Amino acid sequence: MNHRENLKMGEKGAWISIIAYVFLSVIKLLMAEFGDSDALRADGLNNATDVVASVAILIGLKISRKPPDEDHHYGHYRAETIASLFAAFIMMIVGIQVIIDTFQKIIAGEISQPDLLTAWTALGAALFMYVVYRYNLNLSKKIDSRALYAAAQDNRSDALVSIGAFIGIIGAQFGLYWLDPLAGLIVGIIICITAWDIFKEATYALTDGFDEKQISKIRDSILKNSDVKEVVDIKGRLHGNQTLVDVTIRVEPTLNVKESHEITERIENYLANKHNIYHAHIHIEPYLKG
16 A cells, blocks of 8 residues: 555544544533533533644645655655644644633632533543544554544543543532532643644654664664675654655675665665665665775
């Protein structure tokens, strides 16, 4: 399966998230208004922002599928990562707003007992979102999509947020009225933490960060080729859901151009099969003893 087909499959996950978030945000906000629950209201606002974030990821996946052109020789795969970054900004803004609103209500003393129905709404939403999380997580690993993986992590945090809202509302039923706004505050903090994690991963990729352990594994794989005398240098970077590497190796100086080219082809095929690296630039230098 090629990269564009993977991205097309990723769009299904984004659509499932969008539909789930629209449904849950409407239900939660209506029930929060009816049942007077700060925790469920914060949870519903969280899902409302997730709709925007999921749409951004969907757009990023669609742009990523565009083929290379005269201005984008490597294609448009980084649009997927930019979409993740945009989603993180939206989530952070809403998380901060939820925290501020909750503090204002606590300071103003606007604390009341929420209706029990809001608790069951939160619990049902948590179970529903956990199913969505498992689906998107498995799909993101199957197609190696960082944007969809970020969406799956957001799905998981949403399920946890709803569990927190459920606990807070149940606590309020036993006279612990402060648990409901506290749960709303925790919701805001979780939203911000999730946004920060997505932001770090996206910026790491956009600034050409690459895992040193992965570099070491690639080096070891190349050295398994008996014709490679030395690996001089390896550089790696992420381009959306693709890995690009530049490798400099040294071989026997007596080899002709055809023989040297065959070595690079063997290395490229091995990297593709072993590490799913389909874009490797191999530079050959003569190996001189001493």
